[in-house]
Amino acid sequence: MTNTDSPPLKQRINSIDTLRGMIMLIMAIDHIRDFIYYSGPLADPTNMATTTPILFFTRWITHFCAPTFVFLSGVSAYLAGTRRTKSELSGFLVKRGLWLIVVELVLITFALTLNPFYNVLVLQVLWAIGFSMIILGLLVRLPLKWIAVIGVLIFFGHDILDYIQAPKSIVEADFLKLFLTAFGGLFTINSNHFIFDLYAVIPWTGVMLLGYCLGSLYRPEYDPQKRRKILLYTGLATLTVFVVLRLINKYGDPAPWEVQRNTVHTIISFFNVSKYPPSLLYSCMTVGTALVILALTEKPLNKFTSFLIVYGNVPFxxxxxxxxxxxxxxxxxxxxxxxxxxxxVTPNQTFLFKPLSFGFPLWVVYLVWLVVIGILYFPCKWFSNYKRTHHQWWLSYL
Incomplete structure (x- = not known):
């Protein structure tokens, strides 16, 4: 007999959760590398003078995580709107955006620094998603086509700032860094407290707005075959834009590629696009790939995709x-x-337990990665099942 008192199971879109799970697992490689791999100048995977193919690949593969995460957050925002009025969706997105910023400042900053005095507040991807979500929350009352226009203008146009001289005013320069150009920008709160910003908000907002617009392809009444074609052709077109503009080497990334000492390093230079802030070419390379994967994963689950979905169901x-x-x-x-x-404590270093002499080779990084995803599998599976079968209001914020 059916228990009529039990809440109905929540329906998920497997292709989205599969992709999200994939990028969540890949993302951990980079964070483990930050804390486990060797320190020092030779540890920079994007330094063309010192990097190796495997070190660069370890960093490059994780480039796909943040933009895909932001893009899928936009898709999820649209799907959340199918169960709410525009007013309700706007309020939800603003509140959830503020919540993500608080989590970034409190929980993630402490995890990174282990400094209970919070002398340095670190702004990373949750800050970018949270603020982008607030902006989206203010825009959702607009027609979808206007949100798409704004997203396209930001996505393709923000690199024009590479050709504009930065303002000399400290206030204007800080504002520009925080929202448009930040890469390791350090902002002073007082003599003992600082903000370390890695993610400029507006370029990421463009990615989220486009994700929101493409979320309309996942309406229940939308033809799945048509959706797959649109995702595939849009992804391939976006990747084509990446290749063409990268070959032209004039617009789309502040760091043009150059011929290196050998063929392998020249290829590395070609794909060594800028994440901070996300350049047009970086976004085309990563979001284009994400769209292709979404198109190709709309098929029956197998053991591997079911494994990925466990993590993709509970990304936060x-x-x-x-x-x-x-x-x-x-x-x-x-x-x-x-x-x-x-x-x-290492002098002049933000992170504790990371002296300059500390570190392990890459094979240890990958071994620790397997340990981390193995340990987290069962907690994620438990919470995934809990979210699927429960309807408490606070679950929508997790």
Whole structure:
């Protein structure tokens, strides 16, 4: 007999959760590399003078995570709107955006720095998603085509700032960095507290707005075959824009590619596009690939895609937990290598437990990665099942 008191199961879109799960797992590689891999100048995977193919690939593959995460957040925002009025959706997006910013400042900053005094507040992807979500919340009352126009203008046009001289006013320059051009921008709150911004908001907002617009393809009444064709052809066209503009080498990325000492490093230079802020070419390369994957994963589940969906169902839960687990492993390895409490703090360094002499080779990074995703599988599966079968209001914020 059916238990009529049980809430109905929530329906998910498997292709979206599969892609989201894939990028959530890949993302952990980069964060583990940040805390486990060697420190020092040779550790920079994008330095063409010192990088190796495997080191560059370890960084490059994770380039696909943030833009896909932001894009799918836009898709999810549209799907959330199918169950709400425009007014309700606007309020929800603004509140959820503010919540994500608070989580970034409180939970993620502490996971990164382990500094209980919060001398440095770190703004990363949750800050970008949160603020972009607030902007989207203010725009959702507009017709979908106007949101698409704004998204396209931001997506294709923000790199024009590469050719504009920065304002000399400190206030104007800081505003420009925070919202449009930030890469490691340091903003002073007072003599002991600072904001470290890695994610300029507006370029990421363009990605989210386009995700919101393409979310309309997932309306229940939309023809699945037509949706797959649109996603595939749009993805291939976006990747074509990346290749053509990269070959022209004039617009779309502040760092043009150059012929290097050998063929492999020349190829690396070609794909070494700018993430901070996300250039047009970076966004075309990553979002274009995401669209193709979405088109190709609309098929019956198998064991691998079912595994990915476990993580893709609960991205926020996984995101927060994986940072704390990585830091716990970092601390264990710190003491296991013979470091002591006097070496926890490194002068002029933001992160604790990361002295300049600390670090392991890449194979250890990948081993720790397998350990992290293995440990988090069962908590994610439990919470995924909980979210699927429960309807508490606060679950929509997680």
């Amino acid at each position: 839960f996984y995101y927060v937990l994986h940072f704390y687990l990585i830091r716990l492993i970092n601390i264990i390895l710190f003491f296991a290598m013979g470091y002591n409490s006097s070496q926890i």
